[in-house]
Amino acid sequence: xxxxxxxxxxxxxxxxxxxxxxxxxxxxxxxxxxxxxxxxxxxxxxxxxxxxxxxxxxxxxxxxxxxxxxxxxxxxxxxxxxxxxxxxxxxxxxxxxxxxxxxxxxxxxxxxxxxxxxxxxxxxxxxxxxxxxxxxxxxxxxxxxxxxxxxxxxxxxxxxxxxxxxxxxxxxxxxxxxxxxxxxxxxxxxxxxxxxxxxxxxxxxxxxxxxxxxxxxxxxxxxxxxxxxxxxxxxxxxxxxxxxxxxxxxxxxxxxxxxxx
Amino acid sequence: xxxxxxxxxxxxxxxxxxxxxxxxxxxxxxxxxxxxxxxxxxxxxxxxxxxxxxxxxxxxxxxxxxxxxxxxxxxxxxxxxxxxxxxxxxxxxxxxxxxxxxxxxxxxxxxxxxxxxxxxxxxxxxxxxxxxxxxxxxxxxxxxxxxxxxxxxxxxxxxxxxxxxxxxxxxxxxxxxxxxxxxxxxxxxxxxxxxxxxxxxxxxxxxxxxxxxxxxxxxxxxxxxxxxxxxxxxxxxxxxxxxxxxxxxx
Numbered sequence: 001x002x003x004x005x006x007x008x009x010x011x012x013x014x015x016x017x018x019x020x021x022x023x024x025x026x027x028x029x030x031x032x033x034x035x036x037x038x039x040x041x042x043x044x045x046x047x048x049x050x051x052x053x054x055x056x057x058x059x060x061x062x063x064x065x066x067x068x069x070x071x072x073x074x075x076x077x078x079x080x081x082x083x084x085x086x087x088x089x090x091x092x093x094x095x096x097x098x099x100x101x102x103x104x105x106x107x108x109x110x111x112x113x114x115x116x117x118x119x120x121x122x123x124x125x126x127x128x129x130x131x132x133x134x135x136x137x138x139x140x141x142x143x144x145x146x147x148x149x150x151x152x153x154x155x156x157x158x159x160x161x162x163x164x165x166x167x168x169x170x171x172x173x174x175x176x177x178x179x180x181x182x183x184x185x186x187x188x189x190x191x192x193x194x195x196x197x198x199x200x201x202x203x204x205x206x207x208x209x210x211x212x213x214x215x216x217x218x219x220x221x222x223x224x225x226x227x228x229x230x231x232x233x234x235x236x237x238x239x240x241x242x243x244x245x246x247x248x249x250x251x252x253x254x255x256x257x258x259x260x261x
Numbered sequence: 262x263x264x265x266x267x268x269x270x271x272x273x274x275x276x277x278x279x280x281x282x283x284x285x286x287x288x289x290x291x292x293x294x295x296x297x298x299x300x301x302x303x304x305x306x307x308x309x310x311x312x313x314x315x316x317x318x319x320x321x322x323x324x325x326x327x328x329x330x331x332x333x334x335x336x337x338x339x340x341x342x343x344x345x346x347x348x349x350x351x352x353x354x355x356x357x358x359x360x361x362x363x364x365x366x367x368x369x370x371x372x373x374x375x376x377x378x379x380x381x382x383x384x385x386x387x388x389x390x391x392x393x394x395x396x397x398x399x400x401x402x403x404x405x406x407x408x409x410x411x412x413x414x415x416x417x418x419x420x421x422x423x424x425x426x427x428x429x430x431x432x433x434x435x436x437x438x439x440x441x442x443x444x445x446x447x448x449x450x451x452x453x454x455x456x457x458x459x460x461x462x463x464x465x466x467x468x469x470x471x472x473x474x475x476x477x478x479x480x481x482x483x484x485x486x487x488x489x490x491x492x493x494x495x496x497x498x499x500x501x502x503x504x505x506x507x508x509x510x511x
Binding site: 009015087088092093096104107202205212225226229233241 | 323324327328331335337338339340341342343344346347350439443444445446447449450457460461464465468470471474475477478481482485486
């Protein structure tokens, strides 16, 4: 309720009226006649964006947990490679990584007959496996660093208590260490997932037709510049808002003593 | 040296990357210089916007604060690539309209200026948040003391606020600088010949994709690691008067 009341202050009503005016102006005076023709393609592209986002976030997080654990508590022969991997991923542009995998591996694979003959070849000839691989590795690299902090921030006493009760090591990890580490980094993870959403349009450069690529095609076909881009920005804002809401919902469900205000 | 390269099978890569014209090393380095130029410009422009934005968010009127909140939220929710395209078209349209209104011909905007403008606006949103947090972290007594002694606002900014917040802002700003260097790669998509695009052209015409992309990756990584040490120095210098914050910091 208080959220709603905060919106009903005169200056905010004024801003909202201004925004509504802008939307109406956009709807009336800009060109939208291309929309019905491209709508099926746009929905397909939107679906592909969300699909890539969900798959890479899930796979990347599964990779990030061992990466973070190796850096936080692993022996040096695991910690050093994990740290080098995270540094390389975080130190080079994602676009370069995507192009390295797509053009590099894509030009390497056809040289080996046994790869060409394998059952995977029909997939390896397409672009999306490289897109998914690059985005997964990127998310894993950033989240590995976040999870390192998450694992390190769990209090020592908790782990010692679990050990004192004779919990097996894997149970300690599953029941005590991992849940608290994830709880500690949940706000960061939400932000990083929005960053991952903002990274998805890069895969359009390797011919994956997601929502950004659809808007580029509209621009190339019809020479209409602003309308597809504005709509695209709106779509991304809505998805980002949904991600933020989802993470806030999860955060509120997780019991936490440290909640302030 | 030659023998060593031969045994490692790197002779071909070395000749491709050599600086003289048959090799493409010169192009890569030129791309790197372009990238760094834009990153520096965008970072500086973003800092200016960020300082103004942080002041507006902290001390501005309610309307200004709402507008700045919209600015930072929108910029942080929309992909950089989309923003780059929108700002690129808006910027060139505005300049051309102004030029025709003043009776000049249509102007071609240079890639460097466009890149700085576009990335600077994006950086500004993040810098606003970083600097706002840093200014809020200054013990209020210091700013009150400056005001009590009758310092004019600009002098307070120059003599108290900026030096006092440097220590708090440096980690965030170091992150921003790294984002700026990596975001210059996005300008490859609008056709500006910075490092990533030069690399792709070199790789495309020689078919040696791995050699060139790995070389460019190494260049970016060098920049990252080098900036890391520089910023660590700056932070140490900026915190020289403060008690150690190792425990319970952040």
